[in-house]
Amino acid sequence: MAGDCSFSPLCPGRSERGRNTVRAIFTFLLTLLLASSTLFASAQLPGKKPDKFEPVVPDFTEPSADWWTGWVEASTEERKQWLEALDKAWSARRENLPEDEELQKRAKAISQSLKGVAVTWQKHQEYEKISVLPDVKFPKNPDVQAWAKADAAVTRGRRRLMGIQLEARQLDETLGQSLSQLRKQVVLLREASGEAEKEAAALALLQTQINHINIIEQRETLEEFLGNWQEKVDLAEGQLNQMLDELQYSAEAAKALEKDIEEQTEKIERIGATRTSIQGSPETSTDPDTNMKKDLTLMELEVDLLEGHLKKRKAELLQSINNVLDETAEEEQTLVVSRDLLETARTLIDGNSRELNLRQRQVMAWRGEEGEDLSRWWRYFERIDSGLGRASDLVEDVQRYEAAQLQIYKQRQGWWATVRERTSYMAEQAYKRWRQLADYQLFSIAQNPITLRDIAKIIFVMVCAWLISGLTRRFLNRLVRKKHASESSMYNLGRVLHYSIIGVAIIVVLAMLGLDTSKLAIVAGALSVGIGFGMQAIFSNFISGLILLFEQPLRVGDLVELESGVFGRIRDINVRSTRITTRDNVDILVPNTEFVAGRVINHTLDDPVRRIHVPFGVAYGSDPDLVREAALEAAERVNITHTDWKRKTEVWLMEFGDNALNFKLVVWINSNMVSPLGDPYALYNLELLREFREKDIEVPFPQRDLHLRSWEASLPITRRREDE
The missing domain is CATH 1.20.58 (Methane Monooxygenase Hydroxylase; Chain G, domain 1)
Structure with missing residues (x-):
């Protein structure tokens, strides 16, 4: 392995492929080095000089739309x-x-x-x-x-x-x-x-x-x-x-705040005494200017009195904060909390603002916009309006001071010591936010602004009406269950009370929206025109529904049969239609006019016992007495059969038919015992068939006799002659 140089790029025996690879690597490194040099050189060049700004001056005879x-x-x-x-x-x-x-x-x-x-x-x-x-x-x-x-x-x-x-x-x-x-x-x-x-x-x-x-x-x-x-x-x-x-207790601040509270108290008493004396003075003048001046003076004093109370509350809050900072105090300090002052202040500010606007319109109506002494009245208005503005600012100051007081007390006495006050403060802040949101105007009806508060009131009235109606109907149903009243009477009374309560709620809602309820006659007249055209059928059904409720020809639970073929029990009687459940458990909404204008069979109007005719046939050769006995026994087995001394079950032989002896089982039944999904005829037919089988009475089927004559005899005479 030491002398093997096949992995070295300088090896004489290296393959041509290896040399190409090495050449490609050196070429890439050289290219990368040249590119880096070029970038470095270009980075040293000065930046390109921006174009000189040329302001756009339009053609003044015909300026373009976008030159600017x-x-x-x-x-x-x-x-x-x-x-x-x-x-x-x-x-x-x-x-x-x-x-x-x-x-x-x-x-x-x-x-x-x-x-x-x-x-x-x-x-x-x-x-x-x-x-x-x-x-x-x-x-x-x-x-x-x-x-x-x-x-x-x-x-x-x-x-x-x-x-x-x-x-x-x-x-x-x-x-x-x-x-x-x-x-x-x-x-x-x-x-x-x-x-x-x-x-x-x-x-x-x-x-x-x-x-x-x-x-x-x-x-x-x-x-x-x-x-x-x-x-x-x-x-x-x-x-x-x-x-x-970082607040610290200050004895000098305590003395200054005590003095400020005393001064504000004296000021409040002085303004209150002046206001009481003016209010208690007898009316000695009928001059509108004198009376207006008195009213404006009283309003100004009321605003000054409110301002004094708010300033006193600010000083009391600062005094409370300063006292809780005193670490040498032996007694535990209490919070200065009173929600009535702020709520009363807001109410007075809103009321005085509305009254001030009213007084301004009165003066403008009396004096006009260019009256000589209008400036005298306007000085009154400016002073009152400025006082209302200061009072609104003081309300916000008191709220901030109360929040600061809670924070300091929480630091000094612990979170649990102020939990009730903090909860009350947060609830007040949430209520304030809700008032701001509730007073937001959504739209207006007849120049009356509709706010979220009005929408909430409308929803509350409708929900209350619906709950009252539901509780009333539940009470009536309870009377029915305890058998203190009939079901139909309580149902009719419940429907009438429901419509009345909803109607009263709608009138109250219209009044809340600012609509003049005395003008409902005009609306009713316009509505009658619409009823005469497009709403005729709806109004006719409505009146028919009221007739059914008051006249009571039909009641809930009655078994009725209409002229149109509808057969079933009544489940609901509504304003526009009546719901009927058929034997097939199908609910059919029938317009009320069909009950008033059409023919209606009420099987349970006064007496639920009625008589039905059940036809049947037996074979010729049957014993009539045996047939009668079997039919009576079959009728007794059906639980809806009614029998008394006056109403008895009978069997009639009606006719001799083509294939059978035709009988009728005439039986009295209690309609209230009939199942809503059952058919009384089916019950009696089933029992009849069972009795006939037990007594071997034959029930026939249709039979026909066929008589054939000779074909030759039936051909005409002329035809036979031709054949011969």
Whole structure:
């Protein structure tokens, strides 16, 4: 093996295939080395110089619809170059416009739109100078008052952020409307015919396009500003939560909060006394202005009183937080919890807002929009509206303070100490979210808004009506089972009560939807017209169903036979149709009009005992007495046979037939004992056959006698003569 070089590429005895393989490997390595050198050399070359930006200046006599679309992708410097080029080209074009008043007015508007883009950029620079949270501070070792100041500053920043978000949504809607206006102006330019009309349409399209560019700039500027504020507000909220975890007890804060609570209490008592004195003063004037002034003053005092209670609650919550931080306190601190204040505050704010709107409409109706003393009333409205706004903000502050109180108490006293309050707080928050969702307007009926709350109320009313109807029918069925009432009477009463309860529920639902129930007569009149045409059959069946329920010619369980041939027992009597189960266990829905207008045989109307005739035949030569005895015995074996002193089973000899003596078994039966799927005739025929076999009575079959005459005798005389 030492001298064997067959595996070496330099071996003289190596095969030609091995040498080709080695040559291929060296070629691949050389190619890879050259490619790497080329890539390395190309990486050292300077990058390709980008194309120079060329702003697009439209043809002002007929601007294209998409010349401005590159504005979105352009950089800030490119947009400035583009605006400068547009302004320069437009100034040259404006000098050559015809001396037409309408065209000059449109040209002035276009110049202002171009300046508006530059103004938007200046606003962007001003936005960058604005401090998001200028007065917020997060000191070390904070007390509750420092936390309250920081919380107020962060809350102001959050409200400013909400205002910017609202402005951004409005700009989004404006952007969509601007696109619609662009498409409209393009169509108008294409449809313009005259020279002057084309010139005006071109300027209108150009102005709309520049305004759209300005809206794009405003939206991008606001979006950048919004992102900056959102980031800083989120950071401030995180620092505020950390500050809450680091709170420390402060004796000075305790004294300041105690003083604040006393001041708010005195203020509440003073406002309450003033309000009571005004309310208790007798009415001495019939002047509408005097009465309106009194009402507005009382409303303003009520809002101030609510504001005082909410401020006092804020101070009490801060005092509770500060007290639980005191580690030297011997007594265990209790939470300041009262859900009635916030609920009452919301109710008062909503009620006063509606009343304020009503008062504003009254003043506008009395004085008009240009009254001299309208500003005097408007100052009242502004003060009340501002107080309602402050009260709404205080409600949110109290909610935040309650959440902070729960968090501090949980840290200091343990989770179990605040489980009830935390559960109540979470339930309140869930209820608040539900109220916001429930008040969302889905659609409107007769100018009445329909919300999710209304839909839930409607579903609740209908479900309650259905449950009441079901419980009522169950109670009636229970009376039937205990044999305190008849089944048919309770069934009819249950159906009537069901329709009545559902009808009342429908009227209540219509009233909840805001429809005037007094106008149902008009609806009924329109409905009667429809009944006279397309709904005649349905209404006829409905009235027939009511007749069947009240008159009771038919009851559930009756055995009936219709003129159409339907035979069976009644299972249900509904509004439109009646369900009948035949002997074949087939349910047939028969329109109620067929029971009222047609002929109906009710086998169980008053007396379920009825008589049937069962025909049979025996052979000639059978003893009639024996036949009669066998038939009577067969009838006695059938359990549905009814016999008393008045109604007896009989056997009649009806006729002498061609093949048999034809009899009839005339028997009385109880229809209620007949099985819904059985046939009484089959029962009697089976027993008759069994008795005849036991008594050797022959049941005949049809017989015929065939009489043959001679063929010769049957031929005609002339035919026989011809044959002879």
